[in-house]
Amino acid sequence: MFWAVSDYVAGRQRVVAWFVLYQSCYILYHLAITGRLVPIIGFIPSGATDVVTNYLVCIMPLTALMFHRTMFADYAPSKPALRALDLLAVLILIELGIMFYGNTQMALHVNALVKLLFVPLFLYLAFSAKREAVPKIATLRLFYILIAVAQLDEQLILLGWIEPQKIYLLVLLFQGIVTSGLMFSLLHSRSKEMMRASEQAQQSLRMSQQQLEIEKRQRREQSRFMDMLNHELKTPLSVIRMAMGMEQQSEPIKQHAIQATMDIDAIIERCLQADQMEQRQLVPKRQLCDINSMLVEFERNGTHQISLQSSPLPRINSDPQLLNIVLGNLIGNAIKYRDVDIPVQLDAQPHEYQGREGVLLGITNVPGVAGMPDPEQVFEKYYRNQAAHGNTGSGIGLYLVRNIVGLLDGWMAGCDTDR
Structure with missing residues (x-):
């Protein structure tokens, strides 16, 4: 009862x-x-x-x-x-x-x-x-x-x-x-x-709601991705179209067209890498890496845009391909958005992290016309400072870097200083 x-x-x-x-x-x-x-x-x-x-x-x-x-x-x-x-x-x-x-x-x-x-x-x-x-x-x-x-x-x-x-x-x-x-x-x-x-x-019902939320996120992600492509590919495609429409192409025009194709290639490459990471297809293949040689190579290819200061560095157990993606994105971003008169500074020192021997790398620049990004959003996917849209980019690079660094058991942070 x-x-x-x-x-x-x-x-x-x-x-x-x-x-x-x-x-x-x-x-x-x-x-x-x-x-x-x-x-x-x-x-x-x-x-x-x-x-x-x-x-x-x-x-x-x-x-x-x-x-x-x-x-x-x-x-x-x-x-x-x-x-x-x-x-x-x-x-x-x-x-x-x-x-x-x-x-x-x-x-x-x-x-x-x-x-x-x-x-x-x-x-x-x-x-x-x-x-x-x-x-x-x-x-x-x-x-x-x-x-x-x-x-x-x-x-x-x-x-x-x-x-x-x-x-x-x-x-x-x-x-x-x-x-x-x-x-x-x-x-x-x-x-x-x-x-x-x-x-x-x-x-x-909960599963349906979760599935609905996943689909909403996917639609938002797709919308942001298409917005990024629509915005960032217009400029390099316009340069290529202009170059192809000219009967005689000067050397500067050719170089602009080549750079435009490289920009498009970089956007596609980063999109593919981000997709591989989100699909958990980027699996680290660890081996001993000579990070000092990698930094010297970046300095050599930087044609006076990079200044490297480094102590003798230990060889680290990491994935050289993923490490190269991380360094390439960080250094490339620093060069792209720097004051053109001041080189990017690379500082590398031996460092112990969580009981493991490693390397502490600092990459600093003096911001150019694009100014400083929002430190709260700088590692978010598709984020770009409003003033940075004068340069072609995907807004994926630093998002990709943060996640790869996590895969490699490292850490990173962005600091807003006078550089």
Whole structure:
């Protein structure tokens, strides 16, 4: 009873509400026929106990019928049988009217006939169920067979096939307890299954929402990617188009066209590298790397745009290809956005990090016309300072660098200083 009340408060299910009403009437009925109703409740007038008991005799089957009617509705059983249940409910209401007008004997007789139809009708409804619900049809049928067995004695007495004995009242009480227990078990099983189904539905909903959020992020990512391509490829493509449209190309025009193709190639290369990283296809292949030689090579190729200051550096266990991508992006960015009159400064020193021997590399420049980027966003994908759009770029380089450095078990940070 307490479980049913709490379950109804939590779920507001009609079938549980009818079970609570049935159990309440059942308890009051058995208190009345055992003479305990007046001592417990106390406000029933003298001589009214029999009247209350007679009304409970009729109301209790009505609440039981409505409980079963609500339970069967989910299983799509025989419609004529459901209409028969509705007719029995109407007959019980008529009984109450007959009793109200003083013909108690007739009302109780009709009530006995109505109750006689309950068990066969319930069994027919259980076995005519066509739609699976909670609990399953097989479980439903088993419960109603057990309920029919539990009420067999009462049915035989109502049919007049056996005489009621002195212990009939105790048998009736026992049958009521067994029937209520079976109804409770059926309802409890139903509630557990529905709770499990609800949890699965909520899990499916969460997964759908997560999938929807992933798709939204993918659409935003695609939109940002297309915006970047649309913005950053226009300038180099315009240069190439202009060069191809000229009958005679001067050397500076040729160099501009070559640089434009290199810019396009760099954007495509960084996009491919970023995609490989996000698809977890960039797997470090570690070996001993001579980072000093790599830095010297960058300085040599920088044609006086780079100034290297370095102490003797240890060989480090890393992936030379990924390390080259990191250094190329960092140094390339520093050169692209520097003050053209001041070279990029590379400072490399031996350094111990998390108990491992390594190299601490500082890359500094004096910002040019593009100014300083936002330090909070500088490593975000597609971020470019508004003033930096005069130079072709993808906004992917530093995002790629940060993630590759993480793959190589290193760390990095951007510092806003006078350089």
